[in-house]
Amino acid sequence: MSLLIRPAMPEDCETIAYIEKLCFSSTEAAPLESIRERQKLFTHTFLVACLDTTIVGFINGCVTQQPHITDDLFHSTALHDDQAPTQMVFSLAVHPEYQHQGIAVRLMHAFIEIARMNKKKRLTLTCKKERIPFYEQFGYINEGLAQSTHGGSTWYNMTIDFPENQ
Structure with a gap:
């Protein structure tokens, strides 16, 4: 099986929402309606990873x-x-059955490349403390506790700056 990374399509939204609910708590996971809205609007910045179909x-x-x-x-x-x-x-x-196979790494590399190609000055996210090392491998810098308390959790700001786009 080969991994294909492509833009999300409207017909992907229910599967995306299902994976979101498997991977995030009920207070953190985006509902299907939000995923549909994001897919329509984030045309360059919503990607899916597919094994075959x-x-x-x-x-x-x-x-x-x-x-x-x-x-x-x-x-x-x-x-x-x-x-x-x-x-x-x-x-x-990444769906739990497919985790630890490099899929999240491939998705992140693709997203970083899109940010660079689109001449963004920075790429930022929030993550939980235990995920900080995962994001540091891509060059993200831990900028400390985030303002966000999304889902009642404690988050950390992680940022990559793109000096070539400053």
């Missing part, structure tokens, strides 16, 4: 003027602006 993972996020993720971004796409300097990662998830 099976969606096994995805990554998505808005583009905004803000330097870090705040909780309001999870609930409204109003601040999305394709021309803004900051690419965000809202979700990176």
Whole structure:
């Protein structure tokens, strides 16, 4: 089986929502309606990973003027602006049956490349403490505790700056 990474399509949204619910707590997971809205709007920044025709993972996020993720971004796409300097990662998830096979790594590398190609100044996300080393392998810098308390959790700001796009 070969892994294909491609833009998410409207017909992918139910599978994406299912994977999201498997990988995040009920208070953190985006509902299907939000995933559909993001897929329509984040045309360049919503990717799925497919093994043959099976969606096994995805990554998505808005583009905004803000330097870090705040909780309001999870609930409204109003601040999305394709021309803004900051690419965000809202979700990176791989179906549990396919984890630890390098799929999340491939999705992240593809997302980093898209941010560079789109001349973004930075790529940012929030993660839980135990996930910090995973993101550091891509060059993310831990910038400390995030303002976000999404889902009632404690998050850390992780950022990659692209000096070539400054």
